[in-house]
Amino acid sequence: MTETESNAFDVVVLGAGPVGENVADRTRAAGLSTAVVESELVGGECSYWACMPSKALLRPVIARADARRVPGLRRSVQGPxxxxxxxxxRNYYTSDWKDDGQVQWLEGIGARLFRGHGRLAGERRVAVTAPDGTERVLTARHAVVVATGSRAVLPDLPGLAEVRPWTSREATSAQEAPGRLVVVGGGVVAAEMATAWQALGSQVTLLVRGKGLLSRMEPFAGELVAGALTEAGADVRTGTSVESVTREGGTVVVVTDGGDRIEADEILFATGRAPRTDDLGLDTVGLENGSWLEVDDSGRVTGSEWLYAVGDVSHRALLTHQGKYQARIVGAAIAARAAGDGVLDTEPWGAHAATADHAAVPQVVFTDPEAASVGLSLAEAERAGHRVRAVDVDLSSVAGAGLYADGYKGRARMVVDLEEEIVRGVTFVGPGVGELIHSATIAVVGQVPISRLWHAVPSYPTISEVWLRLLEAYRDA
Structure with a gap:
């Protein structure tokens, strides 16, 4: 075999996070030779700096909070x-930031791993610069898939680099709790990390530029989470921006736009994400370096016959589970197109169409209380032109909730399409609601008629009885 032949594959995947791994798994299952290029750890952001370490930090926090609400148990869990x-x-769940197990899995499915920085070098070509500086060019017979994910964005503040701020990576991998932590942002990362570090011993000050937390969910979600953070001892300030940040010795000094001076040991900026496409060679195929990649529902980049993008980089839904969903569809689409006579099912909800990206994205925010949603919020449904009605239920009225936690606080909302009589979106906020959201996802994806949902009887006494309360509220409104 010549060197040129050894560098030729049916599919080349840039990025070995969960999304890239799923593409490789599906293309290999279809019998296509697949190369995967990774410059960091195989397993990606989710395994080492996002989903897994953050939830390992948060699980004890939530379990303790739940236990403190159970009569007969609360006295046993009053300590720190x-x-x-x-x-x-947390270190165990990140495998101490070693990827041996992930590499073994990737090689086990028959994919070939190339360590180094990969960048496009023209049509169907990927140049890989190895850690030792050597370069080789891989060619793809059928597809190149970009699965390079996203990175944290830092604001343009003078001298910020000298402050050595935390991003989500430092927040999930820190080896000790800072005495005082300022968190800047109001989204999922900000809310979750404020929850975790406050419970782990830090005094947290949360600075939110907007009106409240979790602005992409129903307004009551952010209100309930902010209230719980305040009750736990965090200082939550909305409508507040950072004017300047300096580090004086070991102390971070933050000045807000209102003139307040806040001192801390560390500062976390959770203020957005950008695509990891800066040095990806997009310009060699007529695209803009550093840009998000626009794709169709089969994951193919607009205007290309061979280039695909999945996960964060496509800017559809920056969630691991949604990226893996896209990856399964892209793998199947590449295999069908490679077969030559393969017929693609790209109709809505078809096997090669990521329809859920538009209509049924589920998400759980692992705060205390948890916030979970799927589909459209009331405001989103109205902006989309649907004639809808929202019905709300106080979760404390559900028998199972009261048994789950003494003094249970939570809320549920169901957004109903009045013309089609189906559920467009659902939001739950309260302890333990993360495990409820898949039932809502099935209702939204399956477009289950309200008349049929009446026959989906929830077990008594569980929190899932909220479904009956929501249907009753809709009927009686």
Whole structure:
């Protein structure tokens, strides 16, 4: 075999995070030779700096909060969390930032791993610069898939680099709790990391530029989470921007636009994400470096016959589970197109169409209380032109909620399409609601008629009885 032949594959995947791994799994299952290029750890952001470590930090926090609401148990869990044990458990879930197991899995499916920085070098060509500086060019017979994810964005503040701010990576991998932590942002990362570090011993000040937290969910979600953070001891300030940040010795000094001066040991900026396409060679195929990649529902980049993009980089839904969903569809689409006579099912909800990206994206925010949603919020449904009505239920009225936690606080909303009599969106906020959201996802994706949902009887006494309360509220409105 010549060197040129050894560098030729049916599919080349740029990025070995969960999304890239799923593309490789599906293309290999279809019998296509697949190369995967990764410049960091195989397993990607989710495994080492996002989903897994953040949830390992948050699980003890939420479990303790739940236990404190159970009569007969609350006195047993009044002390502080064992921060060192929590951090050690987090380290275990990141495999101490070693990717041996992930590499073994990737090689086990028959994909070939190339370590180094990959960038496009023209049509169907990927140049890989290895850690030792050597370069080789891979060619793809059928497809190149960009699965390079996104990176945290820092604001343009003078001298910020000298402050050494945290991003989501430092927040999920820190080996000790800072005494004082300022968190800047109002989204999921900000809310989750404020929850985790406040419970692990930090005094948290949360600075939110907007009106409240979790602005992409129903307004009551952010209100309930902010209220719980305040009750836990965090200082939550909305309508507040950062004017300047400096580090004086070991102290971070933050000045807000209102003139307030806040001192801290660390500062976390959770203020958005940008695509990791800066040095990807997009210009060699007529695209703009550093840009998000626009794709059709089969994951193919607009204007290309061979270039695909999945996960964060496509800017559809910056969530691991949604990226893996896209990856399964893209893998199947590439295989069908490679077969020559393969017929693609790209109709809505077809096998090669990522329809859920538009209509049924589920998400859980692992705060205390948890916030979970799927589909459209009331405002989104109205902007989309649907004639809808929202029905709300106080979760404390559900028998199972009261048994789950003494003094249970939470809220549920169902957005109903009045013309089609189906559910367009659902939001739950309260302890334990993350496990409810898949039932809502099935209702939204399946476009289950309201008349049929009446026959989906929830078990008593569980929190899922909220479904009956929501249907009753809709009927009686």
């Amino acid at each position: 969390l064992d921060t060192s044990e929590v951090l050690a458990h």
